[in-house]
């Protein structure tokens with residue numbers, strides 16, 4: 385990232401152990417060219433001393449609404465006007481609840497009320513607190529009000545729990561902030577994305593499927609939408625929700641996914657095939673639950689349609705990015721799929737080994753196109769998605785100019 389972010393960022397730090405990561409975020413933003421002013425809530429000071437942020441931002445840190453030193457710096461209304469973006473990282477459950485209810489009993493809450501600029505929150509809390517209906521409802525309400533919600537990520541927590549509630553890493557947050565200010569490269573483009581697994585019925589209660597969680601495809605949908613695209617997401621059964629700006633079409637089987645994609649592909653500028661489509665289906669699923677009789681049994685499987693290959697055979701085919709999920713010889717297999725499926729680009733990831741591929745929150749991708757390639761090093765899927773959409777947009781636009 386070059387020093388190109390000529391913006392004023394007001395960084396709000398609330399009480400949480402992730403406050404130590406905010407120091408690195410300041411360093412990254414300053415390095416990117418931003419002016420950063422830091423405001424801490426009283427509880428944030430229990431975790432990190434203001435001096436740390438002061439040294440990194442090069443400015444005094446604001447902590448009190450009624451400040452005897454206010455003459456020597458901006459007052460809270462000036463600060464609110466100064467900010468091009470207000471980022472609260474980490475945003476605790478308590479702060480999120482108060483922000484939702486319009487409280488102004490500390491400097492940071494007052495600034496959020498007084499600022500006309502966009503507010504972004506990076507939630508960070510114990511996974512149970514995050515999952516609590518009250519927190520979920522508060523986050524939904526803030527999102528509906530235009531507050532950007534960045535994260536949280538899943539993983540080990542300081543309290544010993546494992547789950548969703550970790551603050552996004554500073555690199556990811558700084559990437560999101562840069563992207564917030566960059567004009568959308570895909571403005572007005574129609575982007576069709578397939579995501580998640582498919583389920584192929586064996587009988588009314590059993591099916592063949594795979595471990596795809598949809599995280600990669602949904603992150604791509606969000607990144608494409610943030611890059612200005614009009615996004616349709618054809619999704620197999622997953623546990624996650626798409627961003628509000630994305631149109632979701634829910635499907636179950638490979639044939640349903642094929643029909644939904646083929647219906648929409650002619651109107652799309654770009655198609656991203658991120659779904660883990662079952663390669664085989666049971667030819668004749670049983671009409672009733674199959675009874676166990678102790679004997680071994682055989683299932684007759686037939687191939688499913690190759691959706692992405694059908695799209696690239698269309699007369700007016702969209703610019704197509706396929707995925708390759710490989711357990712070995714990743715690059716070689718991906719190059720073979722790029723040619724065989726007539727793709728414009730392919731994103732190859734190694735699967736079967738965490739921390740990349742299926743289910744995991746992180747991924748590493750080798751992107752290949754006919755005359756080039758680029759490695760997107762291991763990072764959160766949210767960040768990998770932004771990098772991949774950026775690369776895809778460049779290739780797509782270069783292709784259009786030909």
Ligand code: PMT
Nearest residue numbers: 596597598599600657660661690691692707708709742743
């Ligand atoms: O969902 P997550 O848990 O986040 O995991 C992400 C992921 C690992 C599923 C994703 O990154 C990924 O690799 N998706 C493609 C999975 C896959 O099916 O790869 P493949 O190498 O088997 O297929 C190659 C390409 O053909 C893919 O673009 C696939 O969507 C497409 N395909 C495959 C079979 C089929 N019948 N129709 C297809 O269109």
